Structures are given as structure tokens and as C-alpha cells.
Amino acid sequence: MREVKSPANDVSLDFSLTHKGHKGEASQLSRIVQKFGGSSVADAESIKRVARRIADTRADGHEVMIVISAMGDTTDELLELAHRVSPKPNARELDMLLTTGERQSAALLAMALTDLGVAASSYTGSQAGVITTNQHGDARILDITPQRVIDAMSEGDVAIVAGFQGVARETKDITTLGRGASDTTAVALAAAIGADFCEIYTDVDGIFTADPRVVPAARQIPRISYEEMLELAASGAKVLHLRCVEYARAETVPIHVRSSFSYKPGTWVVDQSVIEAEGGNMEQAVISGVAHDTSEAKVTVVGVPDQIGRAAKLFRVIAAKNINVDMIVQNISVGEGRTDISFTAPMGERERAVDALNLAKAEIGFENIVVNDAVGKVSIVGVGMRSHPGVTASFFDALAEAGVNIDMISTSEIRISVVVAVDDVKAAVRAAHTAFGLDAEDVAVVYAGTGR
Numbered sequence: 001m002r003e004v005k006s007p008a009n010d011v012s013l014d015f016s017l018t019h020k021g022h023k024g025e026a027s028q029l030s031r032i033v034q035k036f037g038g039s040s041v042a043d044a045e046s047i048k049r050v051a052r053r054i055a056d057t058r059a060d061g062h063e064v065m066i067v068i069s070a071m072g073d074t075t076d077e078l079l080e081l082a083h084r085v086s087p088k089p090n091a092r093e094l095d096m097l098l099t100t101g102e103r104q105s106a107a108l109l110a111m112a113l114t115d116l117g118v119a120a121s122s123y124t125g126s127q128a129g130v131i132t133t134n135q136h137g138d139a140r141i142l143d144i145t146p147q148r149v150i151d152a153m154s155e156g157d158v159a160i161v162a163g164f165q166g167v168a169r170e171t172k173d174i175t176t177l178g179r180g181a182s183d184t185t186a187v188a189l190a191a192a193i194g195a196d197f198c199e200i201y202t203d204v205d206g207i208f209t210a211d212p213r214v215v216p217a218a219r220q221i222p223r224i225s226y227e228e229m230l231e232l233a234a235s236g237a238k239v240l241h242l243r244c245v246e247y248a249r250a251e252t253v254p255i256h257v258r259s260s261f262s263y264k265p266g267t268w269v270v271d272q273s274v275i276e277a278e279g280g281n282m283e284q285a286v287i288s289g290v291a292h293d294t295s296e297a298k299v300t301v302v303g304v305p306d307q308i309g310r311a312a313k314l315f316r317v318i319a320a321k322n323i324n325v326d327m328i329v330q331n332i333s334v335g336e337g338r339t340d341i342s343f344t345a346p347m348g349e350r351e352r353a354v355d356a357l358n359l360a361k362a363e364i365g366f367e368n369i370v371v372n373d374a375v376g377k378v379s380i381v382g383v384g385m386r387s388h389p390g391v392t393a394s395f396f397d398a399l400a401e402a403g404v405n406i407d408m409i410s411t412s413e414i415r416i417s418v419v420v421a422v423d424d425v426k427a428a429v430r431a432a433h434t435a436f437g438l439d440a441e442d443v444a445v446v447y448a449g450t451g452r
């Protein structure tokens with residue numbers, strides 16, 4: 001799929017030792033993709049600050065390609081503007097509009113770098129060869145043909161690519177890749193140009209064992225495996241875009257998540273084999289992190305006939321609406337020969353789910369639907385679970401001691417998730433964090449960012 005192969009699996013965590021920024025010791029020369037999030041380029045001053053930082057990396061001799069997000073809240077503002085003009089904006093035009101945000105910051109950054117004497121040129125996603133499906137607002141990357149940006153780099157330019165966007169292979173229309181997807185652009189480009197690693201610069205120091213706004217004793221994780229990061233991202237940890245981690249794992253691109261406001265090392269997201277080859281995470285507890293998510297609602301379909309094929313019908317209706325169902329639980333209903341089927345789905349999609357189900361009420365044969373928005377999901381994630389029995393019991397003990405009632409449960413090989421009352425989420429996260437020995441002794445972390 002790519003023109004240039006990414007480095008193979010022999011990537012070593014030595015990056016964290018050799019690449020310390022311009023203030024570190026001897027650095028080995030690397031080809032690096034650096035992505036700066038919206039909070040890092042919120043205004044003119046920050047753009048100049050980021051430019052200085054890139055100039056430092058360049059001065060160390062590294063080859064750098066930059067992927068940039070829109071300034072601050074630009075994407076939200078453009079979305080709001082669109083909705084003021086049109087209640088249901090045309091999807092193609094909305095993408096044309098939203099992609100201008102990243103184009104602005106890319107061009108401005110190129111200007112700032114040029115003023116510092118660093119040759120730089122900006123490119124749209126399309127110019128950088130990001131080829132996508134034609135699903136406006138949520139397009140997938142199909143291929144990257146990065147020759148143009150590779151040429152720019154060979155000529156000594158810092159190539160700055162507008163994140164979050166591409167061009168549809170079939171229609172040749174401009175597409176966007178979903179909210180927060182500049183991360184994905186960065187990792188995909190890193191793979192396509194054979195970068196040694198991809199740095200995601202944000203306003204937090206790295207990945208934490210829990211959201212420090214909820215758990216003040218949360219610790220920064222020095223390195224974490226792709227699979228754990230995937231589970232955390234899917235369970236509500238917002239620092240990295242889910243698809244970016246999927247891409248990084250598929251293409252074995254090491255990711256370094258770090259703050260653009262400091263030179264501190266951040267969190268490395270790498271293959272589990274790399275962590276094991278380096279002796280494992282010494283202090284590694286059974287659980288690597290606790291994530292929470294309050295963006296889902298619980299829908300209960302009451303009184304579904306307990307007959308073969310009914311659940312299939314129900315979820316066929318949901319699937320036809322492209323609604324992403326997360327957890328599912330089936331209980332015996334009060335009615336004779338009937339069951340209640342509950343599932344969780346993103347808050348923004350529960351209305352459509354209920355409407356679709358009601359249209360198929362006769363066919364599915366249920367009695368009524370109950371919606372509960374006041375729920376939250378708490379998940380514990382860790383590869384250590386594979387080899388440690390009793391993790392579930394310890395988790396549930398901790399919840400019980402904290403007086404938290406469990407509503408739904410789901411598990412994967414390295415994750416246990418529960419749905420609880422939304423008011424219990426914080427208590428549940430703290431209880432789990434303490435129970436699995438993740439609390440730091442001293443609360444030194446100063447945290448204000450959102451991970452953008």
C-alpha cells in the first residue's frame with residue numbers, strides 16, 4: 001500500500017534516550033513526523049513557539065515532517081458557523097469548510113519557520129497524497145502517495161501537512177477523517193515516508209494511568225503497548241485518536257506522546273514485544289490504566305419475546321442505521337417468556353436508535369423502550385490480566401467497598417469494563433486506581449490540558 005516501507009519491528013525504545021530534543025545529549029539522526037494539536041497552535045504567539053521548537057529539531061540534523069491541527073477551537077467555530085447558515089449542512093461543503101482550519105495553521109507555521117531561516121512549505125492533505133474513501137466527515141485513508149512531500153524534504157524543506165483531511169479516490173472531493181483525526185494523518189504519513197517514529201505534541205505530558213482531573217494521584221506511563229493503548233482509547237481515554245493507534249499498530253510506528261509546552265519525555269506507545277525485550281515495565285502493575293467514558297447512553301428494549309432470531313432482528317435494525325453498539329446485556333423480563341435487552345451507544349446516536357427500533361416494534365415484538373443517559377463506563381486495562389487470575393474479583397471488590405453498584409459488565413482479554421450510575425463514575429475510577437496500586441506517592445502532576 002505504501003511507497004516506502006516503514007522501519008521493521010526492530011524498533012527500540014532507545015529513541016527515548018537518543019532523542020532528547022536540542023537540550024539533550026548526542027542525538028542519533030532520525031526522520032521524524034511531529035504532529036502539533038490545536039491547543040499547541042492556539043494563537044500567533046504559539047505558532048511562533050512551535051516554529052522555534054521545530055527549528056531546534058531541525059538544527060539537530062533530524063529530518064522532520066509536520067502535521068498540524070487547526071488553531072484552538074477553529075474546527076468547532078467553523079462547524080457552528082455552518083449550522084448557523086444551514087440547519088443540515090451539505091456534507092461535501094462542510095468538508096470543504098472544515099479543512100480550511102488546518103490549511104490556515106499549516107500556512108502560518110510555514111511563514112513562521114521561514115522567518116526563522118528554516119525552509120518550509122505547507123501542503124493540503126490532498127497535495128500530500130492522502131487518498132481516502134468518499135465518506136464525508138468520516139473518511140478512511142485508503143492509500144498515501146507522499147512523493148511530493150518526500151521531494152520537499154529531500155530538498156531540505158520542512159514539509160507541513162494539514163492534518164485531518166484527504167481527497168476521495170473516486171470523487172476527487174476533499175474529505176475529512178473524523179474529529180481529532182490529525183493524529184491519524186500523522187501516523188499514516190509516518191508509515192508512508194518510513195519515519196523512525198511519530199511524535200504527537202499536545203498540552204498534557206503523556207498518557208496517564210487515569211485522567212488526572214479525576215485521580216490526582218495518577219501517574220504518567222513511560223511506555224505502553226499498542227493493544228493497551230487501543231483499549232484505553234476505545235474506553236474513553238482522549239489523548240490519542242483511536243484510529244491513529246490502530247494504524248500505528250498495523251504499521252508498527254512507534255508513537256511518542258508528549259507536551260509541546262515542555263521538553264520532558266512523554267509516553268512511548270510501542271509493540272508489547274519491544275517492552276518485553278527491554279525487560280518489561282519494571283514497576284508494571286497488573287493494570288496499566290483506568291479509563292472512563294460518560295458519553296454513552298443505555299437503551300433497554302423491554303419485553304422482547306424469548307425466541308430464536310429476535311436479538312438478531314433487533315441488532316440488524318441498529319446496524320442498518322450505522323449505530324455503534326458497545327455493551328450488551330440480556331436479562332429475564334417480568335413478562336412470561338420475554339427478555340429485556342440493554343445496550344449502550346453514543347449519546348448522540350440513541351435518538352436514532354430508538355426511532356429505528358420503534359419503527360420495527362411489531363417485527364421485533366418488544367413492549368417498550370427505556371433510555372437512561374445517567375450512566376458511565378469505567379474500564380481497567382492491562383496485559384498483566386492475561387497472567388493474573390482474580391483481577392475481576394479485585395475490581396468488583398473495590399467497587400463494592402466504594403459503594404458502587406454494577407449495572408453492566410463486558411470484558412476483553414486485557415480489559416474489564418463496567419457500566420455504573422454516572423454519579424458513581426469518579427468514585428469507581430479512584431477505587432480501581434487505588435486497588436491496583438497505581439496511585440503515586442506524591443501528587444506532583446500539574447495538569448490543565450485536554451489532550452488536544
Ligand code: ASP
Nearest residue numbers: 069075164179180181182
Ligand atoms: N481540527 C480537527 C478537530 O478539531 C482535527 C484535529 O484536531 O485532530 O477535530
Ligand code: MG
Nearest residue numbers: 037180451452
Ligand atoms: Mg487530538
